[in-house]
Amino acid sequence: GRYLTAASVRVLPPRLREMGRRQGGNGWGVCAALAVASVVSAVVILGGAGHQQSHAPAFGRKVLLSITSGHPQINLDNILHPSQLQVPTLQSLGLTVKLSAPTSTDVNKQYDHYAPSPTIIHEDETVSASKQAVLPTMQPSVSPDHFYQSPEISPSIQSPGQPAPPSLMVSPATQRGNHHLQEQMPAASPSLPVEPHVSHAKIAVNTPAAAPFLPQPPWSSQPPPSSPSTGSQSTQPAPLHRIYGHSPSSFHTPPTGQDTLRVPVASPSGELPSNKKPPQEVVPPAPIAPGSSQDKDGISFARPTNNLPIHSSSPPKGTRETNHLTPAAPPLIHRAIQTPPQQRQHPHSNGPVASPRTTIHPANHGKANRVPVASPLKGRHHHSIPVNNTHGISGAPVVAPSKGRHHRSLPVNRTSVEGPVVSPQISPSIRRRGHGIPVAAPPKEPSSHVPPANHKHHKGSFPVISPAPHRTGNASATSHGHSGLDHGPAPAPLVLPPSNGKDGNPAYAPHHPRQYHSPSYSPEPALPPDNPAFRKPRALAPAPSHSLPPPPPNSYCTALNCKDPMTNSPPGTTCLCVLPIKVELRLGIALYTFFALVSELAQEIASGVFMKQSQVHVMGANAATEDPEKTIVLIDLVPLGASFDNTTTLSVFERFWHKQVIINPTDFGNYDVLYVQYPGLPSSPPSAPGNLNNSLSNGNDQRLHPLAADIGNHRETKSRGIIVIIVLSSVFALILCAGAALVIYFKLRNRHHLTEASLIPEKPADSAIAGSRLESRPISASPSFSSSIVAYKGSAKIFSLVEMDRATQRFDESRIIGEGGFGRVYEGILEDGERVAVKVLKRDDQQGTREFLAEVEMLSRLHHRNLVKLIGICSEEHMRCLVYELVPNGSLEFHLHG
Numbered sequence: 081g082r083y084l085t086a087a088s089v090r091v092l093p094p095r096l097r098e099m100g101r102r103q104g105g106n107g108w109g110v111c112a113a114l115a116v117a118s119v120v121s122a123v124v125i126l127g128g129a130g131h132q133q134s135h136a137p138a139f140g141r142k143v144l145l146s147i148t149s150g151h152p153q154i155n156l157d158n159i160l161h162p163s164q165l166q167v168p169t170l171q172s173l174g175l176t177v178k179l180s181a182p183t184s185t186d187v188n189k190q191y192d193h194y195a196p197s198p199t200i201i202h203e204d205e206t207v208s209a210s211k212q213a214v215l216p217t218m219q220p221s222v223s224p225d226h227f228y229q230s231p232e233i234s235p236s237i238q239s240p241g242q243p244a245p246p247s248l249m250v251s252p253a254t255q256r257g258n259h260h261l262q263e264q265m266p267a268a269s270p271s272l273p274v275e276p277h278v279s280h281a282k283i284a285v286n287t288p289a290a291a292p293f294l295p296q297p298p299w300s301s302q303p304p305p306s307s308p309s310t311g312s313q314s315t316q317p318a319p320l321h322r323i324y325g326h327s328p329s330s331f332h333t334p335p336t337g338q339d340t341l342r343v344p345v346a347s348p349s350g351e352l353p354s355n356k357k358p359p360q361e362v363v364p365p366a367p368i369a370p371g372s373s374q375d376k377d378g379i380s381f382a383r384p385t386n387n388l389p390i391h392s393s394s395p396p397k398g399t400r401e402t403n404h405l406t407p408a409a410p411p412l413i414h415r416a417i418q419t420p421p422q423q424r425q426h427p428h429s430n431g432p433v434a435s436p437r438t439t440i441h442p443a444n445h446g447k448a449n450r451v452p453v454a455s456p457l458k459g460r461h462h463h464s465i466p467v468n469n470t471h472g473i474s475g476a477p478v479v480a481p482s483k484g485r486h487h488r489s490l491p492v493n494r495t496s497v498e499g500p501v502v503s504p505q506i507s508p509s510i511r512r513r514g515h516g517i518p519v520a521a522p523p524k525e526p527s528s529h530v531p532p533a534n535h536k537h538h539k540g541s542f543p544v545i546s547p548a549p550h551r552t553g554n555a556s557a558t559s560h561g562h563s564g565l566d567h568g569p570a571p572a573p574l575v576l577p578p579s580n581g582k583d584g585n586p587a588y589a590p591h592h593p594r595q596y597h598s599p600s601y602s603p604e605p606a607l608p609p610d611n612p613a614f615r616k617p618r619a620l621a622p623a624p625s626h627s628l629p630p631p632p633p634n635s636y637c638t639a640l641n642c643k644d645p646m647t648n649s650p651p652g653t654t655c656l657c658v659l660p661i662k663v664e665l666r667l668g669i670a671l672y673t674f675f676a677l678v679s680e681l682a683q684e685i686a687s688g689v690f691m692k693q694s695q696v697h698v699m700g701a702n703a704a705t706e707d708p709e710k711t712i713v714l715i716d717l718v719p720l721g722a723s724f725d726n727t728t729t730l731s732v733f734e735r736f737w738h739k740q741v742i743i744n745p746t747d748f749g750n751y752d753v754l755y756v757q758y759p760g761l762p763s764s765p766p767s768a769p770g771n772l773n774n775s776l777s778n779g780n781d782q783r784l785h786p787l788a789a790d791i792g793n794h795r796e797t798k799s800r801g802i803i804v805i806i807v808l809s810s811v812f813a814l815i816l817c818a819g820a821a822l823v824i825y826f827k828l829r830n831r832h833h834l835t836e837a838s839l840i841p842e843k844p845a846d847s848a849i850a851g852s853r854l855e856s857r858p859i860s861a862s863p864s865f866s867s868s869i870v871a872y873k874g875s876a877k878i879f880s881l882v883e884m885d886r887a888t889q890r891f892d893e894s895r896i897i898g899e900g901g902f903g904r905v906y907e908g909i910l911e912d913g914e915r916v917a918v919k920v921l922k923r924d925d926q927q928g929t930r931e932f933l934a935e936v937e938m939l940s941r942l943h944h945r946n947l948v949k950l951i952g953i954c955s956e957e958h959m960r961c962l963v964y965e966l967v968p969n970g971s972l973e974f975h976l977h978g
């Protein structure tokens with residue numbers, strides 16, 4: 081440091097190293113090391129980042145593919161695809177699908193609220209010991225085969241001591257449903273001694289959940305030899321995936337006009353004149369949103385359309401005595417439970433129970449507010465048995481789901497259902513009716529009876545029909561022997577609204593304003609002979625099918641097999657395969673919550689896009705992959721005609737994207753529009769093409785898959801951020817080190833400057849020699865020392881080392897005249913002949929320097945005749961000399977001591 085000069089500054093790096101080595105070398109080294117380390121690390125990191133970045137495209141593609149494959153759209157498509165309507169798919173949706181035994185408790189907790197499908201087993205329901213004793217036997221196994229082995233099952237259902245009638249009159253619906261039916265309604269099978277005290281049993285039919293697991297379509301399965309109690313078990317839970325609650329009408333809307341499907345409903349064929357009532361139109365039971373369809377009594381059933389003439393099995397006021405169990409629960413009705421006509425008996429008391437072959441005789445329906453329910457006529461317990469149903473508003477005929485296994489899974493509002501129930505056993509006879517529409521057939525044997533219970537019937541009656549399975553796709557149709565025809569409209573249980581429509585339970589009442597003519601209870605006579613849909617099933621072999629009946633948006637349009645993306649035209653229109661506007665929404669509610677709100681969603685969308693509810697088909701739902709608490713819903717907006725016009729299409733498009741379609745956020749949370757697809761529609765949202773969310777959710781252009789693009793951009797941005805951070809950190813480290821170095825440098829320089837400036841005498845103005853030498857030769861002295869010399873203004877001369885060499889003959893030892901603490905003293909002769917004494921500083925350290933400077937300073941200021949005069953100084957390289965006038969006579973010691 082002290083030897084730094086202006087020249088050395090020009091070569092600062094080496095000088096710095098030198099300085100660092102000499103003074104504070106450790107600090108500089110650390111700083112340099114830090115700087116180098118920072119640079120190296122930055123380079124390495126940047127290199128790594130660059131390497132990563134270089135591979136980013138490939139990685140990004142992988143992610144892209146992965147995300148793309150997992151795109152909700154694809155998932156949804158999978159869900160929507162009929163072939164994907166399998167249990168695993170349901171399970172992938174987070175729904176617990178059980179064909180044999182209920183297990184899921186999570187769903188069960190929510191089950192009572194949405195009851196989307198019977199596949200969701202409600203396991204929480206506690207069944208009394210008596211139930212357990214009886215019910216399990218009623219539903220021995222899950223396999224479809226068991227479903228049709230009712231004879232084997234029937235005996236088990238019977239109460240002890242009673243012979244098991246071949247046809248189990250106990251509703252094949254879920255156990256709860258069975259119990260409930262037994263309790264609340266006249267048992268379809270009077271002969272079946274079902275435990276009457278199952279007070280908590282719930283009617284499974286009042287929930288759409290039962291539908292998917294309703295008994296297999298009659299046309300697709302062999303004639304059930306036994307009671308349908310187990311037959312309801314379908315091997316194909318697919319319907320659960322497809323929510324055909326596109327609108328209440330889609331599920332409940334009975335065909336009208338020429339498309340009207342007149343389905344004979346299970347009715348006491350034996351006694352009921354087939355021609356007494358015109359066949360009512362079949363109202364395919366749709367999953368009933370519990371919340372939406374609850375009636376005043378809390379019964380969760382599909383709301384009956386106001387305009388819909390109710391042709392329920394319950395006779396209209398004044399005619400209730402007629403045992404017309406209009407609504408047929410096809411899937412629930414098993415042929416095996418046909419009760420022989422001779423065994424038919426009229427249900428008495430609380431209401432007739434619809435049962436196969438059980439004709440509810442008008443005479444038996446004298447009970448006010450009791451809806452005649454089809455029940456075995458000849459059954460020993462043919463009398464309708466009061467059930468402990470205190471909640472039923474009326475003894476509405478209820479077609480209980482035939483499946484016994486799923487009785488627990490059916491979320492039934494047991495307190496709300498009351499009325500005649502068409503027990504599944506009547507279904508067998510119904511099953512083969514047109515296109516698998518189950519029609520109550522007279523049981524061949526005395527149907528099981530429901531023990532009397534404290535069944536309180538409310539005025540009015542409503543038919544409760546377990547929802548029928550929905551369309552399952554072509555595969556299922558083929559399996560049903562329909563020659564590839566997609567009999568979309570599954571033999572959904574016919575929901576017959578109360579005859580009076582006022583006090584009747586609106587369960588399964590379609591919102592469709594059309595009038596429906598529910599077929600009379602006599603299935604066979606009620607079957608419209610001219611309706612090929614009904615004739616065909618008869619011709620079909622009853623081969624067992626492992627697929628559920630296809631859920632039909634349009635029950636009347638069963639002959640059309642519309643390939644995706646085509647779909648059936650809405651009810652009431654010409655039966656066509658039309659292209660719907662596909663809308664995918666992401667609702668802010670969980671999937672299980674959504675199931676209960678399908679109908680509401682359809683309604684709100686219909687009103688939001690100014691369409692009829694029948695045009696809104698909620699085709700499927702799935703839990704959002706990114707957020708399980710959200711639900712992806714696919715909605716088809718079906719044109720009334722062949723297609724939508726451009727105006728309507730654009731209007732729908734814009735209304736969705738502009739969120740003009742008001743969907744109750746309370747029920748559905750905030751929703752996002754993922755895409756609106758229809759030919760002619762732009763590929764991007766109209767409102768915000770550049771909007772990331774919109775572009776991400778744009779489903780019209782798969783290339784712009786949002787998630788993939790988002791992830792890629794995010795990753796790239798992240799990498800860039802990392803690079804920027806690394807670079808900035810490196811630069812900052814370098815700057816920090818450089819600053820530290822400069823600080824140290826200037827600190828040292830200032831210190832030397834202060835020291836030297838205060839000690840070094842000014843350069844004599846007349847010292848031309850010294851000045852010239854300073855300029856002519858390199859000076860090893862430090863800049864500070866040099867500057868000090870330059871600033872020296874004393875009288876002493878500045879000699880060069882050469883001059884000292886010449887004056888002292890190269891510091892020859894012969895010239896030494898003495899030696900003190902400062903160093904040796906040489907006698908010298910300057911060029912001008914002046915004899916001088918040259919003191920050479922022997923200490924080459926700071927201490928010597930300080931002594932040197934101190935003596936110069938002192939002698940420069942002190943002038944006395946007794947003091948030796950300082951002539952000049954010499955400071956070059958490591959040589960420092962003080963030049964005094966020579967005292968020629970020697971020292972005093974020499975004179976005293978010789």
Ligand SMILES: Nc1ncnc2c1ncn2[C@@H]1O[C@H](COP(=O)(O)OP(=O)(O)OP(=O)(O)O)[C@@H](O)[C@H]1O
Pocket residue numbers: 897898899900901902903905917919948964965966967968970971
């Ligand atoms: N100007 C001079 N003329 C002649 N001889 C000198 C002169 N200065 C010093 N000497 C000789 O050099 C010897 C050393 O002198 P120097 O002043 O270096 O030592 P010191 O003063 O005796 O002791 P210290 O330096 O330790 O005080 C002296 O004893 C003297 O003989």
